[in-house]
Amino acid sequence: xxxxxxxxxxxxxxxxxxxxxxxxxxxxxxxxxxxxxxxxxxxxxxxxxxxxxxxxxxxxxxxxxxxxxxxxxxxxxxxxxxxxxxxxxxxxxxxxxxxxxxxxxxxxxxxxxxxxxxxxxxxxxxxxxxxxxxxxxxxxx
Numbered sequence: 001x002x003x004x005x006x007x008x009x010x011x012x013x014x015x016x017x018x019x020x021x022x023x024x025x026x027x028x029x030x031x032x033x034x035x036x037x038x039x040x041x042x043x044x045x046x047x048x049x050x051x052x053x054x055x056x057x058x059x060x061x062x063x064x065x066x067x068x069x070x071x072x073x074x075x076x077x078x079x080x081x082x083x084x085x086x087x088x089x090x091x092x093x094x095x096x097x098x099x100x101x102x103x104x105x106x107x108x109x110x111x112x113x114x115x116x117x118x119x120x121x122x123x124x125x126x127x128x129x130x131x132x133x134x135x136x137x138x139x140x141x
Contacts, residue, residue: 001055001066001067001071001072001075004055004075004078004079005041008078009041009042009048009079009082009083009086010042010047010048010051010079011027011041011042012027012028012029012030012040012041012042012047013027013029013040014026014027015027015028015030015034018034027040028040029041041086044083048079048083049083051079052076052079052080052083053076055072055073056072056073056076058072059073
């Protein structure tokens with residue numbers, strides 16, 4: 001829960017820059033050879049999916065500490081919805097989440113918003129591809 005932002009994404013890493021001084025730690029994205037970046041929001045396959053799984057799993061333990069079981073499950077759901085709406089890498093997240101949660105179906109978790117246009121330019125360079133996804137197809141990109 002401490003790595004879940006107020007905007008419902010997970011921070012990629014808190015990097016110490018190989019030192020022991022806690023004040024030197026920064027929230028960063030990390031590339032090869034310890035190069036840091038300000039792109040610190042974890043995608044589904046950059047730890048976001050694993051963090052969702054961990055929160056959902058621990059919510060079933062029914063033990064409260066700094067956070068309650070309900071807060072853990074709520075955090076997992078919020079993070080999942082954030083990644084579903086903002087992570088366009090083609091991974092079938094809904095099926096993974098449903099399977100992980102024992103086949104659960106969140107009918108009320110299909111957001112009500114309009115058609116969204118995505119550009120896959122970075123993925124399909126040099127040719128840009130734009131496509132529209134209707135609201136009822138959000139889980140199937």
